[in-house]
Amino acid sequence: MHGPASPGWLLVALCAATGAYCLLRMRSGVEEQRRAAGGEALMGFGMAAMAVPAAVFTPPAWAWPAYAVVFGAAGLRALWAARSGRHHLHHLVGAAAMVYMALVMAGSPAHAHGHGTSGAPVLTGALLLYFTGYVLLTGVRLIPVVAVTGGGPVPSPARAAGGGPPTGWGDRPELARACRLSMAIGMLAMLPAM
Template identity: 50%
Template sequence: MHGPATVGWLLVALCALTGAYCVLRAKGTDGARREDAGGEALMGFGMAAMAVPSVWTWQPLPPAVTAAAFAALFTALLARELGLLLLRWRRDGRRGARPCVHLHHVTGALAMAYMSLAMAAAFAGTGGAAGPAAHGTGTGGIPVLTGALLVYFAGYALWNGAQLIPSPAGAPATAGAGAGVAFGPACAVIHQPGVTAGCRLAMSTAMFTMLLTL
């Protein structure tokens, strides 16, 4: 991505760790929750790969080609998430389909595909070279769409951050709090709602940062 290399490597570490956590979460559950965790793991690893600074200066592969490859990857992920969303809607309707969670996955895949396409267009406009015209100043994209995505992911990060605030004593447990208990203490910790909310907070913050560098 555009911007300082230090920020890029921090994003790599953050997204890779959240992706690994989602893999562990997927192993301890099944059904719709497993699909959700798998989609988030793919998104995390894809974002980590895209944030690696050296990917955009690797000489054998022009940056425009790299950006186009990421666009294809995230477009495929977007198609997967849309397919799962439609499948769940047809299967469950509004009952237990967790449409808000899956719509967020669709939005995330759309945002990453959009950023990849914007970068591919920027690199193509500079002759495919990763020079000052393409780095540091950003690619711009479509300002209105970029702004809308920034507002969305900022709001989603704040909402997940609010889930980490301790509940008053005696408050009912969050739905799904006991998920994974049957798989052992470590798995029970992985499936705690607060840990999942923290993972989504990290992913949303990383997405917000990547959009800022656009």
């Protein structure tokens, strides 16, 4: 991608770590979570590969169309899965953003990682708005909810009743949200560089 190498490497590390965690989440006993984690792992590793600073590695010309095909297929899979749940629509938007970035990079002169002179296109702006909203909403959802009464904070009913059934660390919804939040933050870092 564009820009200085240090932030690029931080983005590579964030996306690769997120992808690795999502691979571990694929060991879940819940099939739906395994499928979602697989798509998120693909997204994390794809973003990590795209974010490698151009000073270190410039991908061959065939890489960008290959990214577009892979993430186009991931987008079609997310569209098909969206029939069973709305949360797959976020995966669809993420895959579409990856296809968009790959096509922009494929169309850049000599596949160089340079800034365009025409400013941010409308699609880039729309994706930035979407991912900003997603980051803010997901961040708020990660804040623990504690009911406050006259006598002080009261934990949620599930915790007060013994916490409910134990779940594996890969099945915890807050960790899955944190994973998606990390990738959305990465997308916010990558999109302005287009």
